[in-house]
Amino acid sequence: MKRTHTCNALTAADVGSDVRLIGWIDSLRDHGGIQFIDLRDREGLTQVIVDPTNAAYSGQIDRLRPESVVEIHGRVCARAEADINSKLPTGGIEVHAENLVIHNISETPPFPLEDEKAWKVNEDLRLQYRYLDLRRPAMYRTLRMRSEAAKATRDYLAENGFLEIETPYLFKSTPEGAREFLVPSRLNPGKFYALAQSPQQYKQMLMVAGVERYYQMARCFRDEDLRADRQPEFTQIDIEMSFIDREDMYALVEGLLARMWKDVLGVEIPRPFPRMAYHDAMNRYGVDKPDTRFDLEIVDLGELFAQSDFKVFRGVLDSGGVVKAFNAKGLADATQGEMRDLENAAKSLGAKGLAFIRVSAEGEWKSPILKFFSEAEVAALKERLAIEPGDLVFFAAAEWERACSILGRIRLDAARLLQQRGRLSIPTDRYNFLWVIDFPLMIFEEAEGRYVAAHHPFTAPVEEDADLLESNPKAVRGQHYDCVLNGSEIAGGSIRIHQPALQRKVFEEVLKIPADVVEERFGYMLRSFKYGAPPHGGIAFGFDRIVSILAGRPMIRDVIAFPKTQKGQDLMADGPTAVTARQLRDVHMQSLPIDA
């Protein structure tokens, strides 16, 4: 080994020993007659004393630059009392260099590598030089947390009898779900693989195969537009179990998350997790992944305005819609710009406008719609929404789901504004895990004029609802469950259908997929179910999202070693690229002009 110790290892106990250290020059302080080098490796920093008169290396030290890699041979010395640096674990000692080997002189880095400065650097530059970005302690820390989270996962699942099994990334195209990355087949001219968007079908086949307990840290590929929390390739903790029901899955998952939080953060999380029905989540928080760390809950005003003279509200109610509101407590001083942003956000979700009541510090109500309310309605609003001076109340009147979504979005935006004003605190070290359950199995897709699976077509209906499959599909609840943490969906799964007849019925009669298409896409699956498919169910965790929450980073790019940009580019290696005509010919493809 080139080193005897890491740069975080030496303490007063090592004084007098001869050591070899190797690492990067974190900083270089030249005082003329004496020079200080902070030598850095992934573990920490050690101060090295360089004597410019030392003939063993005096000819070389002028070449030293920050980020160069050097090997130091020297003796550990105690620092004088006044020179001790209490900010460093190694601050009580320093290494006096007796010899120095320069392994690599570094050019000046294109951006500062100090954590506090680097976070402000343009991300495209950091991505282009990702190997330098990752050298920063904060980035190394997230990589390490990710590794620890993966290890906790493997430890826990292995202890619970799970087998880690790899499934193919090269799968066949199943255009039912997300857009896929296509891979041309050289050996099968004109045919294509698709990169797996998830191991869903394989893991169910493993259950038919009698594996009983499967998991995998699976890479998944989806060719959809990206977001701060979405990458074209991402990692799932993919789990499937046989002979279980929903309660077994909740217990397993709660145990796994508790283990991760314990092993990575040293935090005990309370169990069992609370549960909330999808309808309650939408009604109270306006989303299916509520952040329950703060209130600002939505209130239904249907009864209040059922007989109202205010035509806008009354009309929506009469046509089957809802009227809802929530009190953004203490936000009456929202600026015009902020109100405009909120209204635009509401409009982007299909609102016609964003009605509000602003209550001044003196208690005066100001609102464009106030004149339409009766005195009784005003009094009732005040009571239902606990309206006080300084409050700002938002309304939505629309069909149920739209009204919920609009206020759900405004609720989150309002919370952010309240946070900026210091009137609402949403602790980042609070972990509100939550099960969202009782999702509808199917939703009616207006554009296609048919029902589509809300989750995926393999989800089993809740048993007592199964009779409604044909008569009233939208009333059927699925045995689907989402695990939500602080407003992020971190896992989702379901108990699956394991009887071939029911699965075929869902495909053909409910989802209206033609029989020949069902046979082509899912024929093998239906066939397998005829040979004794066990009852089974599973779940998949968004591993990148979990790690980003553990690490306290707002975007998953920060917890992926080599992420892609919003346009799917790898700025470091510079992909994707064009390929040669020869490569295309090999896979029986031809490149056409873009506008052809």
Add this chain to the structure above:
RNA sequence: GGGGUAGUAGCUCAGUUGGUUAGAGCGCCUGCCUGUCACGCAGGAGGCCGCGGGUUCAAGUCCCGUCUAUCCCGCCA
């Protein structure tokens, strides 16, 4: 596909109603310095103001287009 934000020195940014030679901090280079740890001091170099077009006597600044990054909507069974 749509909407927003940003792009000025290696990095982070300032640049007023369009007006002389485009600035600051950090970094970089040179020199000095034996106790610093974001060392200090003195001096210096460094600019296609993203790119293309337009308006104007005059554009970093105004207009149009375009590229890149980013945030959001659609999309993500």
